[in-house]
Amino acid sequence: MTDYFEELGIPRRAALDAEAVRAAFQARGAALHPDHARGESDRAEKAGAFQDLQEAYAVLSSTPRRLRHLGELLGYVAPRAGIIDESLMPLFSKIHTLLQKVDALLAQKTQATSALSKALLTAPTLEMESSLAECAGELLERSRELHDRLRAWDEAAPVPDVLAGAGQEAAFLEKWELQIQQRRLRLME
Amino acid sequence: MNEPIAGIDLGTTNSLIGVVEAGFPILLADEQGSRLTPSVVYFPKDGTAPVIGSAALRRRATDPERTIVSVKALMGRRRGDVDIHPAFPIAYNAQGEIQIEVDGKYHSPVAIGALIIGRLKEIAEARLERPIHRAVITVPAYFNDAQRQATKQAGEMAGFTVERILNEPTAAALAYGLQRLGEAAKIAVFDLGGGTFDLSILEMREGVFQVLATHGDTQLGGDDFDRALVAWLAARAFPDGGSPPPDATARLLDAAVAAKHQLSSAEQTDISLPFMRGTEHFQITLSRSEFENIIRPIADRTRQPCRQALSDAKMLPADLDQILLVGGSTRIPLVRQIAAEIFGQEPNTSSHPDEAVALGAVIQGGILNGSMQQMTLLDVTPLSLGIETFGGLMNVILPRNTTIPCKAGEMFTNAVDQQPSMLIRILQGEREMARDNWTLGQLQIDFPPVPRGSARVGVQFSIDADGILHVLARDTKTQQDVVLEIRHAAIQVDDARVEEMISASIENAFDDIHERQWTEAKLKAHELLAAVQTALPLAVEFLSKEENETITQAAQAVNSALEKSSLPDLKQANHTLDQATESLAAILVEKAMDDAMRRQGLMD
Numbered sequence: 001m002t003d004y005f006e007e008l009g010i011p012r013r014a015a016l017d018a019e020a021v022r023a024a025f026q027a028r029g030a031a032l033h034p035d036h037a038r039g040e041s042d043r044a045e046k047a048g049a050f051q052d053l054q055e056a057y058a059v060l061s062s063t064p065r066r067l068r069h070l071g072e073l074l075g076y077v078a079p080r081a082g083i084i085d086e087s088l089m090p091l092f093s094k095i096h097t098l099l100q101k102v103d104a105l106l107a108q109k110t111q112a113t114s115a116l117s118k119a120l121l122t123a124p125t126l127e128m129e130s131s132l133a134e135c136a137g138e139l140l141e142r143s144r145e146l147h148d149r150l151r152a153w154d155e156a157a158p159v160p161d162v163l164a165g166a167g168q169e170a171a172f173l174e175k176w177e178l179q180i181q182q183r184r185l186r187l188m189e
Numbered sequence: 190m191n192e193p194i195a196g197i198d199l200g201t202t203n204s205l206i207g208v209v210e211a212g213f214p215i216l217l218a219d220e221q222g223s224r225l226t227p228s229v230v231y232f233p234k235d236g237t238a239p240v241i242g243s244a245a246l247r248r249r250a251t252d253p254e255r256t257i258v259s260v261k262a263l264m265g266r267r268r269g270d271v272d273i274h275p276a277f278p279i280a281y282n283a284q285g286e287i288q289i290e291v292d293g294k295y296h297s298p299v300a301i302g303a304l305i306i307g308r309l310k311e312i313a314e315a316r317l318e319r320p321i322h323r324a325v326i327t328v329p330a331y332f333n334d335a336q337r338q339a340t341k342q343a344g345e346m347a348g349f350t351v352e353r354i355l356n357e358p359t360a361a362a363l364a365y366g367l368q369r370l371g372e373a374a375k376i377a378v379f380d381l382g383g384g385t386f387d388l389s390i391l392e393m394r395e396g397v398f399q400v401l402a403t404h405g406d407t408q409l410g411g412d413d414f415d416r417a418l419v420a421w422l423a424a425r426a427f428p429d430g431g432s433p434p435p436d437a438t439a440r441l442l443d444a445a446v447a448a449k450h451q452l453s454s455a456e457q458t459d460i461s462l463p464f465m466r467g468t469e470h471f472q473i474t475l476s477r478s479e480f481e482n483i484i485r486p487i488a489d490r491t492r493q494p495c496r497q498a499l500s501d502a503k504m505l506p507a508d509l510d511q512i513l514l515v516g517g518s519t520r521i522p523l524v525r526q527i528a529a530e531i532f533g534q535e536p537n538t539s540s541h542p543d544e545a546v547a548l549g550a551v552i553q554g555g556i557l558n559g560s561m562q563q564m565t566l567l568d569v570t571p572l573s574l575g576i577e578t579f580g581g582l583m584n585v586i587l588p589r590n591t592t593i594p595c596k597a598g599e600m601f602t603n604a605v606d607q608q609p610s611m612l613i614r615i616l617q618g619e620r621e622m623a624r625d626n627w628t629l630g631q632l633q634i635d636f637p638p639v640p641r642g643s644a645r646v647g648v649q650f651s652i653d654a655d656g657i658l659h660v661l662a663r664d665t666k667t668q669q670d671v672v673l674e675i676r677h678a679a680i681q682v683d684d685a686r687v688e689e690m691i692s693a694s695i696e697n698a699f700d701d702i703h704e705r706q707w708t709e710a711k712l713k714a715h716e717l718l719a720a721v722q723t724a725l726p727l728a729v730e731f732l733s734k735e736e737n738e739t740i741t742q743a744a745q746a747v748n749s750a751l752e753k754s755s756l757p758d759l760k761q762a763n764h765t766l767d768q769a770t771e772s773l774a775a776i777l778v779e780k781a782m783d784d785a786m787r788r789q790g791l792m793d
Contacts, residue, residue: 018503025592026397030565034594034654035556047594051651054592113713114767117720119774123781130785181500189493 004056004069014070014163015150018061025057063146064174067167076160085169091142095135095176102128102183109187129187136180143173191558194352195313195324196550198360199302199340201261201383201410202517204228205547206309208317209560214367214551216544217316225543226312230257230304232291241308253439254278255291259412260305262384263287263298265332265339270627271408276439302343310347324349325554327546329385330356331405331494331571333617334629337656352557354655357382358389359400359568360549361515365540367552370396370563374510377498379528379536380546381491382516384410388495390502390509399567402501402590404494411449411518414484418445421483422460426471437465452477453520481523488527495531501590512536515545567592570652577614577623586650589619596651603636603644610635613648615658615675630675632660648673703756710759714747717766724773731776743769 005012008024030036032050037043059065084092105124112118146169153162193208203225207216216224223243231245232255240248248256253276262273268285278290288295306326313321326344328337337354344351358378365376373394380387387405391398419441426441427433433441444460451458457476465471499506514536518524528536541548555561569590576599578584586597601611611634618626636644647663660673721744729737743766750758 022392022399023394026392026394026399026567029399029567029592030395030397033565033567035565036559036562038559047654051594051596054595058591058595112716114717114720114770115774116724116767116770116777117716119777119781120720120724122778123784126781126785130789185493185496185500188496 001072002052002056003073004059005073007053007056008060010060012070012073013150013154014067014166015147015154016060016066021057021061025053025061028053029057062174063143064167064171067150067163067170071160071163071167074160074163076164083168084172085165088142088169088172091138091176092172095180098128098131098135099179099183102132102187106183106186125187129184132180132184132187136177136184139173139177139180143170143177146170146173191560192323193317193321194554194558195310195321195349196360196547196552196554197306197309197324197326197344198357198547198550199261199306199326199328199343200228200546201259201385201412202228203383203543204305204309205544206313207547207551208313208321209551209555209558212560214364214548214555216547216551217313219312220315226305226308228258228260228305230260230301231255232257236292239304241304249276250439250443251436253435257289257291257296257301259384260289260298260301262408262412263289264302264343265336266298267335273408276435299339299343299346302340303346306344306347306349310349322348322350323352323554323558325353325355325550325557326351327355327357327360327550329380329382329405329407330358330387330389330403331385331407332656333407333572333627334656334658336407341655341657351655353553354657355550355553356387356389356400356403356568356571356656357385357546357549358387358403358515359391359398359566360547360553361513361540361545362389362391362393362398362549363552363564363566364545364548365511365513366393366398367548367564369393375401375504375508376511376513377495377509377532378513378515379491379495379519380516381518381524382410383518384408384412386410386491386494386516388491388498390498390504396563397565397567399592400569400590401504402498403569403571404498404501405571406490406494409487409490410516413487414449414518414521415442415445417483417487418449418480422471422473425473426462426465440465448475449480449521452480453522477522484521484523488521488523491524491527492531506532506534509534513540513545514538515540515542517542568654568656569593570595570656572617572627573619574629574650574652574658575616575626577616581623583616583618583621583623583626587652591652593652593656594654596649598647598649601634601646601648603639603641606641607638608636608641608644609638615660629658632673632675634662634673707754707756707759710756710763711751713763714751714759717763717770718744718747721766721770724770724777728773728776728780731780732773736772740766740769740773 009028010021010024032046032053034043034046034050037046059069105128109121112121146166150166196207198205205216205224207214218224219226226242227246229242229245231240231248231252233240245256249258257277263271266287268281280288280290280295282288287298289298289301310321324344326340328340341351341354358380361378361380362376375392378389385405385407386409387403389403390401392401419438422441422445423433440462444462448458448460457474460473460475462471509532512528512532512534514525514528519542525536552561552564553566556564556566570587570593571589573585573589574587575583575585586599587595613632613634614623615629615632616623616626617629620626634646634648636646649661649663651659653659660675662671662673721740725740746762747766750762
């Protein structure tokens with residue numbers, strides 16, 4: 001299988017800085033880009049190589065996908081179906097409940113047509129926004145903790161099934177971050 | 190030396206062309222010395238050759254039905270996509286594509302676009318005294334697959350080999366970055382033109398320009414400001430209501446555009462139109478703040494795409510080093526002010542709003558023919574690409590903001606024994622439900638005659654550097670690749686249904702309209718009354734006795750109109766109550782903000 005770390009020319013690590021991955025992609029991308037090709041066959045070749053590079057970039061810049069790939073490289077195939085880890089449960093139920101409340105408010109907001117009924121929804125909107133911001137903060141904290149753990153593993157030798165667990169955690173964190181971000185954007189509309 | 194590749198900005202309002210000469214991008218002027226060619230085509234009454242450019246634009250006020258303007262808004266569009274009503278007649282063909290009708294002849298928007306590009310080609314060839322065969326053409330970043338294809342076709346119809354379809358904000362970033370190749374910076378390009386809005390966030394470093402996120406609105410631009418201003422002027426020129434005659438509207442449009450331009454520098458402007466109604470003259474003074482009030486709701490629609498792009502790029506406004514303004518509509522002070530508010534910094538207005546995009550197209554032409562090797566552009570696909578899956582959901586295959594060219598594979602199998610083939614609907618968009626996204630087309634995948642679950646066909650979706658989709662199917666046994674044709678047949682089926690719905694609704698039109706208006710007014714009344722009941726006790730201490738009284742009376746008027754079942758009375762009463770509660774609404778918003786601030790103050 002393709003080693004995306006090699007493809008992008010960066011060390012095989014569980015913890016990677018997004019900026020560093022991007023810089024590597026930009027440097028390689030400039031050299032491989034089909035726009036700089038000479039002649040049709042060179043163009044086709046570069047286009048293929050660039051698409052492979054872009055795939056490597058997409059995988060390595062996403063923490064869950066990177067961890068899964070690393071696990072695979074180490075010969076461990078992670079189970080795809082996600083089970084929420086015990087330690088994530090309280091955060092999960094908190095986010096789940098909040099998202100439901102926000103969705104109910106968003107539904108009310110789409111129905112409000114007059115300035116007055118919209119004004120009446122300002123207070124709950126601001127309240128929801130601050131709850132969402134609080135959750136986003138907690139998620140960020142969890143992501144940082146995870147990143148620290150990954151860095152510690154990079155120092156030692158990474159253990160495949162521990163990586164798989166971290167990969168699942170990262171996938172949940174990423175998904176919730178996205179859901180919260182989406183709701184915050186819609187609340188501002 | 191390599192053959193030059195022209196760079197073309199095919200704009201909603203104006204178009205430009207240029208080439209790289211002696212290592213520098215330059216734009217080419219016509220015989221009158223103008224680099225801007227109005228994107229207007231006029232079909233003369235005597236059936237002679239169409240007139241293109243500024244001569245055609247002069248016909249808009251006198252011959253609106255024969256003067257095709259803003260054709261870009263129609264390119265690659267199908268029935269149901271666009272909600273605009275141009276002054277010239279439009280129709281739909283069997284595929285649901287828009288057609289423009291002049292003298293009983295139908296012209297596709299692509300053909301009109303080709304005439305404009307052809308005129309640019311003429312200008313360039315006259316200036317350079319040599320033929321030009323290749324071109325890069327720009328499109329709004331938020332254009333979908335069909336709009337990109339249509340633009341490419343227009344270029345080909347005009348006799349060009351189209352080497353690249355380039356995103357406009359990215360082009361503007363190239364033009365900006367050309368003088369700053371050694372710098373590393375994160376920039377946002379805020380591109381508000383005549384018909385479209387794009388916001389792209391890029392990182393530039395050592396000659397590499399990587400787009401990180403892009404968002405936009407393909408139906409938001411200067412044309413919308415013009416329409417709003419025309420409506421405002423029409424209400425004053427024809428105060429007894431009803432829509433003004435077409436020639437009056439055409440004159441008001443010319444006056445509105447002129448006033449809009451004036452108000453970018455002047456604080457007020459006089460509009461004077463003699464003989465507007467018979468012998469009556471129409472005269473009015475428009476201040477900049479009045480104009481801003483008219484266009485503010487439209488200009489505010491730029492905010493959401495900006496927030497979305499920032500969120501996608503995982504950035505905060507403070508992370509950005511520059512906010513570049515391009516597109517003619519960024520000359521409007523209110524637009525600049527909104528951009529400054531969103532990003533919390535003064536925008537950079539050093540780019541020429543009309544020329545930056547065209548210069549960028551020229552630079553991309555230089556990159557492609559090898560004369561500007563020091564630059565590399567890594568652009569993205571603006572819309573997620575997916576297929577419809579179980580339960581009508583959209584299954585994303587290539588997410589938005591994926592760097593192009595890119596590819597992704599999917600494996601398909603047969604669901605029943607001997608199933609000969611399956612149909613897949615390909616979608617573009619960000620909504621969860623398939624039906625809320627834009628349908629790109631359908632794909633037929635053929636299976637060998639085998640028991641269910643045992644056929645395996647790998648399908649590769651790839652988006653090329655133009656942002657256009659290609660699909661390959663690979664037979665896993667023979668390793669043969671087949672290019673799959675994307676069919677747009679689905680639309681025809683819908684057509685019949687649309688037709689049916691239209692005729693059905695015309696029959697019941699009168700009852701329907703009255704019924705619907707009454708239901709709407711009643712809903713609005715209930716909403717308002719409930720809101721008043723909740724809001725009054727909350728804000729009673731902030732309202733004067735008179736204000737309180739006015740609101741209570743207005744609410745009673747709504748109640749009695751409801752009892753009488755009178756539509757005009759109810760509409761009027763709703764309107765009065767809506768206005769009477771304006772200050773109450775403002776008080777509530779302010780109170781909610783104060784409370785939130787206080788809460789945060791306590792928490793911090």
